[in-house]
Structure formats: structure tokens, C-alpha cells
Amino acid sequence: MPDLFDTGAKEPSKMQPLADRLRPKTLGEVIGQEQVLGPDSPLGVMLASGALSSLIFWGPPGVGKTTIARLLADETDLHFVQISAIFTGVPDLKKIFDAARMRRDNGQGTLLFVDEIHRFNKAQQDGFLPYMEDGTILLVGATTENPSFELNAAVLSRAQVLVLTRLSLVDLERLAQRAEKDLGRNLPLDPDARAALLEMADGDGRALLNLIEQVSAWKIDGKLDTESLGKRLMRRAAQYDKSGDSHYNLISALHKSVRGSDPDAALYWFARMLTGGEDPRYLARRITRMAVEDIGLADTHAHRVCLDAWETYERLGSPEGELALAQAVTYLALAPKSNAGYAAYKNAMAAAKKTGSEPPPKHILNAPTKLMKDQGYGDGYAYDHDAEDGFSGQNYFPETMKRGVYYNPVERGFERELKRRLDYFTKLRAKR
Incomplete structure (x- = not known):
């Protein structure tokens, strides 16, 4: 071409x-x-x-x-x-x-x-x-x-x-005017239809000129409106490569729109991926990941909403099942956000890699044999149910390791309640 x-x-x-x-x-x-x-x-x-x-x-x-x-x-x-x-x-x-x-x-x-x-x-x-x-x-x-x-x-x-970037509507209009000058006549389109023609090109100048060439060859009286133009021309398919840049750019846009609590933008990028031919199962997996990563324990129902939407899609298929996924996207966008659980997991993983093979403290080890009892396994273990407030405050980290603090809940959603509980146990631990 x-x-x-x-x-x-x-x-x-x-x-x-x-x-x-x-x-x-x-x-x-x-x-x-x-x-x-x-x-x-x-x-x-x-x-x-x-x-x-x-x-x-x-x-x-x-x-x-x-x-x-x-x-x-x-x-x-x-x-x-x-x-x-x-x-x-x-x-x-x-x-x-x-x-x-x-x-x-x-x-x-x-x-x-x-x-x-x-x-x-x-x-x-x-x-x-x-x-x-x-x-x-x-x-x-x-x-x-x-x-x-x-x-x-x-x-x-x-x-x-x-x-190099896709041509803007202003650029495409300049190109259309250049084409009309070459053709020696204006396109037989009313203003709305002209705008629709530019949008059909989707930022591709070559595609626009091919569309203009088709329109200029029509034998018509007067000017076409948007509806009439739509009947005569097919909209150019959006550029989308399910294994290329578009795929990763659009899923990033969807994820960040959900994280940013913007349901309209999230639905737009979700729809863009579907119209580009993305597999709805991929989207179901990714939105479930968003629930785990960006909402976590701030809304314990969010994870379930995503799994239910995923199962609904599997039962209904396309296009009906895609509505369930869209509703899950909307729910996630409006849910309280917290990555505290995600951050806690990463912090704990980093600590686990750093400390290597440190054994648990002996007082929380089981002692099913006499040898193990002689080695001090289980000595001094405090049974929390027997302790005041059901909390012994014992140390559960390796004896040679400084106590780690990995989970820091936010003051949003259900994590507000989890933070209250965490603060309560932290105070009790300090006393004991």
C-alpha cells in the first residue's frame, strides 16, 4: 500500500x-x-x-x-x-x-x-x-x-x-482541506458528518484520504448527514494488538482508572479493550487482581464481586456475561482503596528472603517426642484463650530477629476497623 x-x-x-x-x-x-x-x-x-x-x-x-x-x-x-x-x-x-x-x-x-x-x-x-x-x-x-x-x-x-503520534482532529481537518483543494470541490457532508468522517480515520492520515476518495466519488445531491454517511461507510477498526503495546497501554489505563476511583474512565478503557477483541477472561483475571492489590481488606466484598462476575461470564458467555464484568469494574472503582495488604505481603517476602533459615522461637514449637521436650520445645508457651482478653502478647518472630511491622492499614473502608483492632493489640502487647 x-x-x-x-x-x-x-x-x-x-x-x-x-x-x-x-x-x-x-x-x-x-x-x-x-x-x-x-x-x-x-x-x-x-x-x-x-x-x-x-x-x-x-x-x-x-x-x-x-x-x-x-x-x-x-x-x-x-x-x-x-x-x-x-x-x-x-x-x-x-x-x-x-x-x-x-x-x-x-x-x-x-x-x-x-x-x-x-x-x-x-x-x-x-x-x-x-x-x-x-x-x-x-x-x-x-x-x-x-x-x-x-x-x-x-x-x-x-x-x-x-x-510519532496519531494525527489530531485538527491535523486531519487540514489534510481534508488539502484533499478538497486537489479534488476541486468540497465534500458533500454537513458539519456533523464531516466530523464523523474525521473520527472514522482514527488518527490515520492515509485512512482518511482513502475515505475521502470514496466519498468524493459518490453521485449525490445536497449534503449527507451523519446517519447517511454511516450507512455508506464502515467505521475503521480501532488499532489494537492483543499481544502488543496497545494491550499493555490499555490495561494500564483501566487499572489506574480503577485505582483512581473513576468509574467512567474505567468503563471506557474496559469497553475499548472489548471492542479491540480482548479476551473477556483476561479482563476477568485482571480486575480480580485489582481487587486484591488496590482494595484488599478495605472492602472484603470486592474480591467476591469479581469472582462472581467471572463465574457469571463463564456461564453466560459474550456479550451478556460482559455486563457482569462491567459491573465489577464499576464496583471496584467506587470501593475504598488500600494497598496495605499488598504492601504487607511484599514487606514480609523481603524480610523472609533476608532472614533465610531463622527457626521459630522454641516456645511456639510443638513437642510430640521426649527429645523435643528435653530441647525446650513448647516451654513457656502461653495459650491465648486462657490469657486475659484472649491475648498473651508473646513473641512469635525468630528470637534473633527484631519484631517486624509489615501491615499498616489505612483509615478507609473496613480497614478502619482492622486498624482499630491492630492498635488495640499493639497497646496490649506493650503492657505485657
Whole structure:
């Protein structure tokens, strides 16, 4: 598929697709990405100083990654070579590097643009390093996945990562106006339908131009409203990769919205994941984890609500069972929050690892044999039920270990009552 902002040597003609005809000729014509292309941006500073380094463009589809790479080659008089990691093997790379070395020997550099660079394995990525280091190529990679997870540390250390963002509605409107100028007429849409068309593109400029091309070909009188447009065009599917960045970003947004006691935001991210095709069972497991981690004993019912919703989903399936999960999300968002139990568990685990094999104090050990009794097992044990207030106040930590304090309940929800009990026992222990 041609890139939205790709530059070519041929003059555009009316027979070409709209996306081809609207390719920018200079970096100044690229719509959006001011954070990358502005005068004080990383690329702006590099170009002004005449020192362009290897780059990794990270961003969603249709935001100009390929275009900017081509235009950078034009700006710096580098020979532009484009490959896709999906279709390129080791023999192809060897030919490309050999040709680039010949160009370098003849006084011309090569900008090698690698689309979907994260598709290359570690060995293939390592193969770029010597050619990057000796100046044979200037590498510009493009990826939709988080480079921190998908690219070798060695490649990342030799390249600067630049983040390209989805186009805003303002950017898309500018692109629509540019398209209307090329077409020589306005789109036959009322204001609400026009806004709906921009939203259908979901931040993807190439997708918008393809939609505009469809709309401009319709033979209609007057202007279409939103309902009429919706009947003629399908909304573009939201970008969501169940094993990629979108998955982790959206579950993080859902979790933090629940933790932040915002049921509306939590339901929105929950719905975004479902519409993206997420497995409801994954969501059931994650919201149960939220109940344990962020609510804990502040609301002892929250855990049960999640398990009941999970079981309801298993019995009803989709889409009816998803309503039970949505209700659990709402309940969690409005429940009192406490991570005291979670923090106590982590503190206790840290102490257990640090103290190693310290034995329990002998007075709380059972002594089923005479030898064990002779060793002092069980000596001095105070049976709490026989003590005043049912509390002996004995030490239950290893004798060589300072008493640990791991659980610090908050003054919210049911933990307020647990804190009252804890304070009560702490005072009794101090007396005894």
C-alpha cells in the first residue's frame, strides 16, 4: 500500500490515488509531528547542524514515518533505500550493504529505511551494527511496537528514538482541506458528518484520504448527514494488538482508572479493550487482581464481586456475561482503596528472603517426642484463650530477629476497623 506522505520522482496525475497525489515534497508540508519536525525538535536541530544520526521512528500507522524518512534523504543528499523486515532476508541485506559500501567509496551516503524493523530477529539486527558504525549506512527504522521491548540494546544505543503520534482532529481537518483543494470541490457532508468522517480515520492520515476518495466519488445531491454517511461507510477498526503495546497501554489505563476511583474512565478503557477483541477472561483475571492489590481488606466484598462476575461470564458467555464484568469494574472503582495488604505481603517476602533459615522461637514449637521436650520445645508457651482478653502478647518472630511491622492499614473502608483492632493489640502487647 502506498505511504500517505511518500515522495516520488513522478509528477502526480489525476489517475493516481489521492494519497499518492498529496505526498509532501518537503518536510515543511508534512502535517502533524511538530514535536519531531519543529525547529527546536530533535530532527530540526540535527538538520540545522548538518549532523543526522541513525533514527528509530515509533508510532502508529499512517502518521508519516516513511514520508519523513524519504524527505530526510532528500534534505541530506543521501541515496534512499527502502526495505521491509517482513520480506527481506539475510542475502538481500548483504546485497544492500555491498551496494551502500560502493556508494560510500564513490562519495555518496545511503539512508536505509527499514519498515517494521522490529520484525528482524536479534541476529539480523546485529548485522546492521558494523555498517552503522563505519558510516556505510544511516539507519532509519520504523516500528509500531515499543522499541524498548522489540529492538536490541546495541541498535538502540546507536540510534535516537523519535515518537510519532496519531494525527489530531485538527491535523486531519487540514489534510481534508488539502484533499478538497486537489479534488476541486468540497465534500458533500454537513458539519456533523464531516466530523464523523474525521473520527472514522482514527488518527490515520492515509485512512482518511482513502475515505475521502470514496466519498468524493459518490453521485449525490445536497449534503449527507451523519446517519447517511454511516450507512455508506464502515467505521475503521480501532488499532489494537492483543499481544502488543496497545494491550499493555490499555490495561494500564483501566487499572489506574480503577485505582483512581473513576468509574467512567474505567468503563471506557474496559469497553475499548472489548471492542479491540480482548479476551473477556483476561479482563476477568485482571480486575480480580485489582481487587486484591488496590482494595484488599478495605472492602472484603470486592474480591467476591469479581469472582462472581467471572463465574457469571463463564456461564453466560459474550456479550451478556460482559455486563457482569462491567459491573465489577464499576464496583471496584467506587470501593475504598488500600494497598496495605499488598504492601504487607511484599514487606514480609523481603524480610523472609533476608532472614533465610531463622527457626521459630522454641516456645511456639510443638513437642510430640521426649527429645523435643528435653530441647525446650513448647516451654513457656502461653495459650491465648486462657490469657486475659484472649491475648498473651508473646513473641512469635525468630528470637534473633527484631519484631517486624509489615501491615499498616489505612483509615478507609473496613480497614478502619482492622486498624482499630491492630492498635488495640499493639497497646496490649506493650503492657505485657
